[in-house]
Amino acid sequence: xxxxxxxxxxxSLCLAGAAAPKVEKTVVSDTVAIIPDNYHGVVxxxxxxxxxxVKVGTAVMYDKNHPEVQFVSPVxxxxxxxxxxERRKVMKIVIKSDGKxxxxxxxKATSATEVKELLLQAGMWAYxxxxxxxxxxxxxxxxxxxxxxxxxxxxxxxxxxxEVLKGEEAKAFAEGLAALxxxxxxxxxxxxxxxxxxKVPAGVEVVAFKGKFPACNxxxxxxxxxxxxxxxxxxTLNALDVVVMGRLLLTGRVDMMRTVAIxxxxxxAPAYVxxxxxxxxxxxxxxxxxxxxxxxxxxxxxxxTGTNVSIEGYLGAYHSHVTVIPExxxxxxxxxxxxxxxxxxxxxxxxxxxxxxxxxRKPDARxxxxxxxxxxSEEYDxxxxxxxxxxxxxxxxxxxxxxxxxxxxxxxVAPEDFAACEFVDTSKLPLQEIIRKGLDALxxxxx
Amino acid sequence: xxxxxxxxxxxxPNFEPGGKFAPLQSVFxxxxxxxxxxxxxxxxxxxxHDKIDSKRTMTVVIIALLPALLFGMYNVGYQHYLAIGExxxxxxxxxxxxxxxxxxxxxVVAYVVGLGIEFIAAQLRHHEIQEGFxxxxxxxxxxxxxxxxxxxxxxxxxFAVIFAKEVFGGTGMNIFNVALVTRAxxxxxxxxxxxxxxxxxxxxxxxxxxxxxxxxxxxxxxxLGQVATNVGDTLTLKSIVGENLTTLDYxxxxxxxxxxxxxxxxxxxxxxxxxxxxxxxxxxxxxVFAGGLLTAWVCTFVNPEVYAAALxxxxxxxxxxxxxFAAVFMATDPVTAARTKTGKYIxxxxxxxxxxxxxxxxxGYPEGAMLAVLFMNAFAPLIDHYVVEANIKRRLKxxxxx
Numbered sequence: 001x002x003x004x005x006x007x008x009x010x011x012s013l014c015l016a017g018a019a020a021p022k023v024e025k026t027v028v029s030d031t032v033a034i035i036p037d038n039y040h041g042v043v044x045x046x047x048x049x050x051x052x053x054v055k056v057g058t059a060v061m062y063d064k065n066h067p068e069v070q071f072v073s074p075v076x077x078x079x080x081x082x083x084x085x086e087r088r089k090v091m092k093i094v095i096k097s098d099g100k101x102x103x104x105x106x107x108k109a110t111s112a113t114e115v116k117e118l119l120l121q122a123g124m125w126a127y128x129x130x131x132x133x134x135x136x137x138x139x140x141x142x143x144x145x146x147x148x149x150x151x152x153x154x155x156x157x158x159x160x161x162x163e164v165l166k167g168e169e170a171k172a173f174a175e176g177l178a179a180l181x182x183x184x185x186x187x188x189x190x191x192x193x194x195x196x197x198x199k200v201p202a203g204v205e206v207v208a209f210k211g212k213f214p215a216c217n218x219x220x221x222x223x224x225x226x227x228x229x230x231x232x233x234x235x236t237l238n239a240l241d242v243v244v245m246g247r248l249l250l251t252g253r254v255d256m257m258r259t260v261a262i263x264x265x266x267x268x269a270p271a272y273v274x275x276x277x278x279x280x281x282x283x284x285x286x287x288x289x290x291x292x293x294x295x296x297x298x299x300x301x302x303x304x305t306g307t308n309v310s311i312e313g314y315l316g317a318y319h320s321h322v323t324v325i326p327e328x329x330x331x332x333x334x335x336x337x338x339x340x341x342x343x344x345x346x347x348x349x350x351x352x353x354x355x356x357x358x359x360x361r362k363p364d365a366r367x368x369x370x371x372x373x374x375x376x377s378e379e380y381d382x383x384x385x386x387x388x389x390x391x392x393x394x395x396x397x398x399x400x401x402x403x404x405x406x407x408x409x410x411x412x413v414a415p416e417d418f419a420a421c422e423f424v425d426t427s428k429l430p431l432q433e434i435i436r437k438g439l440d441a442l443x444x445x446x447x
Numbered sequence: 448x449x450x451x452x453x454x455x456x457x458x459x460p461n462f463e464p465g466g467k468f469a470p471l472q473s474v475f476x477x478x479x480x481x482x483x484x485x486x487x488x489x490x491x492x493x494x495x496h497d498k499i500d501s502k503r504t505m506t507v508v509i510i511a512l513l514p515a516l517l518f519g520m521y522n523v524g525y526q527h528y529l530a531i532g533e534x535x536x537x538x539x540x541x542x543x544x545x546x547x548x549x550x551x552x553x554x555v556v557a558y559v560v561g562l563g564i565e566f567i568a569a570q571l572r573h574h575e576i577q578e579g580f581x582x583x584x585x586x587x588x589x590x591x592x593x594x595x596x597x598x599x600x601x602x603x604x605x606f607a608v609i610f611a612k613e614v615f616g617g618t619g620m621n622i623f624n625v626a627l628v629t630r631a632x633x634x635x636x637x638x639x640x641x642x643x644x645x646x647x648x649x650x651x652x653x654x655x656x657x658x659x660x661x662x663x664x665x666x667x668x669x670x671l672g673q674v675a676t677n678v679g680d681t682l683t684l685k686s687i688v689g690e691n692l693t694t695l696d697y698x699x700x701x702x703x704x705x706x707x708x709x710x711x712x713x714x715x716x717x718x719x720x721x722x723x724x725x726x727x728x729x730x731x732x733x734x735v736f737a738g739g740l741l742t743a744w745v746c747t748f749v750n751p752e753v754y755a756a757a758l759x760x761x762x763x764x765x766x767x768x769x770x771x772f773a774a775v776f777m778a779t780d781p782v783t784a785a786r787t788k789t790g791k792y793i794x795x796x797x798x799x800x801x802x803x804x805x806x807x808x809x810x811g812y813p814e815g816a817m818l819a820v821l822f823m824n825a826f827a828p829l830i831d832h833y834v835v836e837a838n839i840k841r842r843l844k845x846x847x848x849x
Contacts, residue, residue: 013495155495227845229842229845229846230846297488297494299494303493303494303495304493304494304495305493306494308494323494325494325495327488328486328488329486329487329488330486331486332448332452332483332484332486333483333484334448334451334482334483335481335482335483336483336484336498337484337500337502337503337506338503338506341498344498345495345497345498346497346498346499347497347499348497348498348499348503348724348725349723349724349725350499350503350504350507350724350725350726351498351499363495364488364495365488365489365494365495366484366485366486366487366488366489366496367485367487367488367489367496368484368496368497368498368499368500369484369485369496369499369500369501369502369503370480370485370487370500370501370575371575372501372577372618372619373616373617373618373619373620374619375501375504375579375618375619375781375782376504376781377728377781377784377785377786377787377791378728378786378788381788387838387841388838389787389835389838391786392835407839407842407843408835408838408839408842409842415492419492419493422492422493422496423493423495423496423497424497424499425496425497426497426499426500426501426504427501427619428496428500430489430490430491430492431492432491432492432493433491433492
């Protein structure tokens with residue numbers, strides 16, 4: 001634990017509804033869904049049809065641009081529906097579980113090519129993201145380095161899930177890291193929270209980070225360890241996904257079970273459960289919502305980077321976290337901008353709440369204002385722990401000036417890095433969407 | 448409040464496209480969002496947002512302006528009754544009332560003209576009404592002499608809002624500080640009404656109160672006006688009735704000058720509000736004062752027979768005229784100031800330095816703060832450009848070393 005990187009900028013919020021650190025139960029569900037939209041940038045080609053029987057680890061779709069990147073079923077059972085939306089876009093693949101969890105037996109992999117082949121076949125490749133562009137990694141490009149983040153400090157983050165990783169899952173985690181080491185000539189780095197230990201195989205370097213959100217983002221960590229320059233590619237992963245890879249490498253079977261934090265001010269008993277990705281929210285939140293007949297927002301993930309999936313939605317493929325907050329669309333606050341704000345969730349000292357100790361706030365999904373041009377300066381910098389000028393980068397992306405974007409560091413960032421900026425923004429600009437669209441357009445332009 | 452909400456919901460359809468009052472949609476929405484925080488929820492990205500919005504930000508600036516404004520009103524009355532020799536026999540509230548009635552029409556005119564143009568511009572662009580002018584409209588009456596005719600304020604405000612703001616795209620897009628453009632327009636279009644010895648103290652009555660004739664020995668020259676016309680190598684600044692003034696007088700601010708700028712004390716109270724709430728940049732305020740004090744100190748070494756302002760101590764320099772007001776309320780306008788951390792230090796320092804340089808070396812302009820801020824508004828993007836280039840160079844260098 002030689003080096004600790006201290007990050008001054010960042011965002012820390014006190015929200016109500018943190019989960020108690022122990023696993024309550026395993027949520028078993030009749031159906032799971034695979035949502036192609038979870039995998040950004042993938043053009044899905046579905047290979048199953050309703051009525052097909054699948055096992056855990058059977059491929060259900062692949063990426064048209066990279067046919068070797070497969071996506072697999074987390075349960076065994078029968079495909080009941082392939083739902084399509086406008087222009088025949090695949091919305092979801094619904095699989096009815098038979099409860100037996102019969103798994104495809106994959107062969108053991110030892111060499112680099114075998115490991116790569118296995119990860120691609122068994123649906124594990126989806127966990128590997130690349131910078132630039134923050135998309136699923138291109139299997140044809142070898143990364144300069146691999147960065148694994150082993151903590152999460154977003155609001156109400158599933159911290160305990162990472163504890164599990166250091167305990168009973170330590171072996172699978174180490175196995176996963178060892179496999180990743182085979183896939184790069186460069187080093188594999190693991191980012192941990194300062195003061196925490198994690199067991200890693202020889203050759204993997206642990207770097208500790210001390211700082212608020214988004215210090216837990218692999219991209220932020222990479223920026224401080226070995227930043228991406230133009231023309232380079234790095235991979236970023238989450239330790240909780242590396243564990244799933246490790247299990248496959250240890251047993252030859254896919255086991256996607258995750259430790260999921262059920263959090264938020266609308267949850268009666270915030271807790272950790274074990275569940276598979278694609279589990280319906282109705283099952284995850286069963287009997288656990290506070291009574292009330294107002295609109296709620298069910299988020300797969302955290303309140304800053306998660307997806308609004310509604311109660312009819314499913315746990316996202318990358319998420320170990322569910323947050324439920326009030327929607328707030330029927331709240332009309334009289335002269336709200338002039339009130340002292342004793343209960344306001346804010347980082348601004350213009351509200352009294354900012355002068356009082358951090359209490360558990362219960363925010364809703366309102367913007368609290370109209371969209372404006374960027375007026376205040378240095379606002380983003382306060383919560384953006386990289387040597388990048390976020391305001392100038394955002395402006396370059398809006399103008400889609402490619403040279404300027406490159407110069408200002410577009411290849412180093414992902415939308416999630418701007419989540420904290422988006423929260424504090426007085427002008428209420430959709431920064432993550434702006435960056436996402438900018439990255440997508442840039443990728444189109446460059447390829 | 449529920450009844451009000453229901454009423455708004457009831458009349459809202461009339462203002463939507465196709466409704467009876469569709470051309471007033473922006474105005475309606477402006478008032479609606481003023482009364483009730485919009486209940487729009489986030490559609491993409493983060494699901495929760497900070498409670499701060501630009502309405503709140505602007506409100507805090509207006510609150511910070513209040514001490515200087517209220518003091519300015521009192522001072523208008525104070526100077527008036529001092530001039531007609533009835534100060535001792537007039538009550539505090541009467542003095543304040545006189546000033547209040549003298550200043551209020553200017554505030555009303557600035558707001559009506561400026562907001563009127565903003566409403567029209569918002570409707571033409573189908574935008575929401577933006578809050579920026581709430582602050583500008585308060586600043587404008589505070590930086591003009593009390594005897595500026597209302598029609599001039601109206602013309603100058605219209606000019607500034609249209610040509611310094613709306614043509615650039617509205618709030619957040621302007622290059623020059625709108626209130627200062629108003630001041631500059633007045634200064635260059637009607638110089639006789641904006642400077643000299645007859646505009647900073649109102650000697651006539653206001654709405655029929657406070658009538659009288661000025662006492663013997665009255666002179667309406669501001670301290671900086673006296674400096675500009677000083678001859679010889681000694682300097683004694685005098686009040687309008689000929690009493691000697693001290694540094695404490697400059698600091699408290701019962702001296703003639705533009706309405707809101709005289710009291711360094713009241714301005715500093717505003718500065719404390721802005722800094723505690725984190726609305727204004729301490730980097731800019733600090734560096735404007737640093738630049739001003741340092742330059743004023745250097746200027747004490749020049750020949751006072753040619754440049755009389757050399758006789759002022761650095762503390763006197765920053766207390767007199769519009770320096771403190773410009774440092775706290777004008778230089779810190781985030782839209783027109785430098786936006787990078789390093790840039791802010793440079794921007795602020797140069798404003799302070801330039802304000803004093805203009806004062807000392809250009810005897811044609813007794814006050815340089817306005818021109819210094821406008822000048823640096825123009826250079827702020829250039830300063831930022833070099834800060835951004837430095838960041839880009841670091842990135843390129845890193846790539847080469849890798």
